[in-house]
Amino acid sequence: MPRASAPDPGVASRKLEMILRHAARVFAEKGYAGASIRDISRASGVSLSGLYYYVESKQKLLYLIQIHTFKTILTRLQQDLEGITDPAARLRILVHNHLDYFLQHPMEMKVLAHEDAALAGEYRKEVAEIKRRYYGTALEIFEGLRRVGQARRLNPRIAVLSLFGMMNWIHTWHRAQVDPHAEALSDVMSEMFLHGVMNGHRAAPEKSTRARRSGLAVAARAAS
Amino acid sequence: MPRASAPDPGVASRKLEMILRHAARVFAEKGYAGASIRDISRASGVSLSGLYYYVESKQKLLYLIQIHTFKTILTRLQQDLEGITDPAARLRILVHNHLDYFLQHPMEMKVLAHEDAALAGEYRKEVAEIKRRYYGTALEIFEGLRRVGQARRLNPRIAVLSLFGMMNWIHTWHRAQVDPHAEALSDVMSEMFLHGVMNGHRAAPEKSTRARRSGLAVAARAAS
DNA sequence: CTGTTATTCGAACGAACGTTCGACTTAGGA
DNA sequence: TCCTAAGTCGAACGTTCGTTCGAATAACAG
Numbered sequence: 001m002p003r004a005s006a007p008d009p010g011v012a013s014r015k016l017e018m019i020l021r022h023a024a025r026v027f028a029e030k031g032y033a034g035a036s037i038r039d040i041s042r043a044s045g046v047s048l049s050g051l052y053y054y055v056e057s058k059q060k061l062l063y064l065i066q067i068h069t070f071k072t073i074l075t076r077l078q079q080d081l082e083g084i085t086d087p088a089a090r091l092r093i094l095v096h097n098h099l100d101y102f103l104q105h106p107m108e109m110k111v112l113a114h115e116d117a118a119l120a121g122e123y124r125k126e127v128a129e130i131k132r133r134y135y136g137t138a139l140e141i142f143e144g145l146r147r148v149g150q151a152r153r154l155n156p157r158i159a160v161l162s163l164f165g166m167m168n169w170i171h172t173w174h175r176a177q178v179d180p181h182a183e184a185l186s187d188v189m190s191e192m193f194l195h196g197v198m199n200g201h202r203a204a205p206e207k208s209t210r211a212r213r214s215g216l217a218v219a220a221r222a223a224s
Numbered sequence: 225m226p227r228a229s230a231p232d233p234g235v236a237s238r239k240l241e242m243i244l245r246h247a248a249r250v251f252a253e254k255g256y257a258g259a260s261i262r263d264i265s266r267a268s269g270v271s272l273s274g275l276y277y278y279v280e281s282k283q284k285l286l287y288l289i290q291i292h293t294f295k296t297i298l299t300r301l302q303q304d305l306e307g308i309t310d311p312a313a314r315l316r317i318l319v320h321n322h323l324d325y326f327l328q329h330p331m332e333m334k335v336l337a338h339e340d341a342a343l344a345g346e347y348r349k350e351v352a353e354i355k356r357r358y359y360g361t362a363l364e365i366f367e368g369l370r371r372v373g374q375a376r377r378l379n380p381r382i383a384v385l386s387l388f389g390m391m392n393w394i395h396t397w398h399r400a401q402v403d404p405h406a407e408a409l410s411d412v413m414s415e416m417f418l419h420g421v422m423n424g425h426r427a428a429p430e431k432s433t434r435a436r437r438s439g440l441a442v443a444a445r446a447a448s
Numbered sequence: 449c450t451g452t453t454a455t456t457c458g459a460a461c462g463a464a465c466g467t468t469c470g471a472c473t474t475a476g477g478a
Numbered sequence: 479t480c481c482t483a484a485g486t487c488g489a490a491c492g493t494t495c496g497t498t499c500g501a502a503t504a505a506c507a508g
Contacts, residue, residue, distance in 0.1 A: 260495065260496080262494085262496095273497085273499085276497070
């Protein structure tokens with residue numbers, strides 16, 4: 001045996017990481033279901049059967065990518081949040097942390113955002129649990145904004161999920177050569193969200209969209 | 225022949241529409257690549273080979289769903305926008321139209337949002353062209369907000385794509401029994417966006433996130 | 449009735465899929 | 479040197495895939 005004890009964090013796990021990187025790229029490009037193990041074999045340079053020495057199934061490949069990415073993001077967020085109490089500052093850190101990782105690991109993030117339903121059973125539960133914790137952190141931050149009067153009465157679930165929508169949708173349009181990088185992007189989105197939920201004196205000009213819109217066309221198609 | 229002229233908008237096309245509805249549901253549930261023609265055959269009650277009498281390929285099935293959904297949304301938007309000149313009102317109409325259709329046809333919308341890259345060749349181009357027109361309309365509305373001083377200097381591309389992110393992400397979390405319906409949801413998101421891009425006197429409390437955050441942890445992982 | 453066209457489907461095609469297996473090579477410990 | 483375990487891979491497994499084809503049925507025109 002090459003090592004007396006410990007699971008050897010050397011050559012073997014380094015190769016697994018290499019496989020996971022290539023697998024993430026293939027999953028991002030073709031989707032989980034559309035990608036074949038043979039695609040990953042070709043991309044990584046490891047033979048088809050050789051892959052099964054490191055990972056026991058295609059599902060586990062996806063699971064490892066998702067769980068590692070999510071854990072890293074959550075850990076970094078908690079680190080950056082430590083000691084910061086101002087709710088607006090905490091919100092900016094959440095957005096920056098998310099987008100910074102997002103744009104530095106676009107393939108992994110696309111797999112995270114796009115292959116939400118591809119896992120099953122225990123794998124799925126474990127990823128869902130981490131996601132729940134991440135979402136919970138965001139919720140707490142928003143409640144903090146409310147507590148100090150920087151957010152108006154909004155359904156917190158909708159506010160937070162709208163923020164995640166803004167951020168996660170990026171993988172469909174962002175091109176590194178054209179669009180702003182993480183710093184500028186997270187500044188813009190943080191300010192958009194903070195202004196968006198802010199206790200505005202300059203309130204909505206009218207009560208609701210419904211009342212004003214010409215009701216004809218809208219009502220006419222209610223049945224379609 | 226059963227009819228003398230015209231492509232008979234009767235039984236035949238009605239069955240095609242039925243097939244497309246079932247196909248949309250299957251694609252939404254399993255993804256385009258993960259769904260098989262056999263799944264659609266089972267769901268629609270039409271035999272495997274019988275499907276090919278109405279649609280020539282799996283790709284065309286996806287294309288028909290996407291093109292029909294997109295055309296309907298764009299047409300309705302242009303109808304609702306007619307005669308409305310106030311930029312904020314136009315923005316509210318855009319959001320309401322999008323979410324209203326979204327929540328009334330969740331399967332089709334999920335296919336639209338999720339299977340962006342699944343089409344190829346000419347099919348892809350045609351769908352991309354309609355999407356470009358839809359995006360262009362949103363851009364114009366935002367420029368209108370700027371013109372009347374209701375939006376600050378923001379990268380319009382980022383502002384508009386953030387709005388689409390908010391709206392399109394809904395398919396990952398909205399549950400009709402729990403969450404607000406289209407009216408309330410579009411009111412909330414419209415106001416969030418309008419406040420978010422508004423010319424705020426109450427500007428950002430500090431210049432940028434970068435300067436304030438404790439640089440240590442962030443800098444230390446720059447290489448990872 | 450006969451003939452023609454629209455519609456439907458069971459059966460099969462070759463290709464690609466995820467996974468397994470046994471043989472082979474490599475390398476350090478005795 | 480021989481032995482053992484880690485690492486690697488070609489070949490094949492049974493299954494499922496998208497698609498095709500020819501025969502069967504249904505419905506109307508003459």
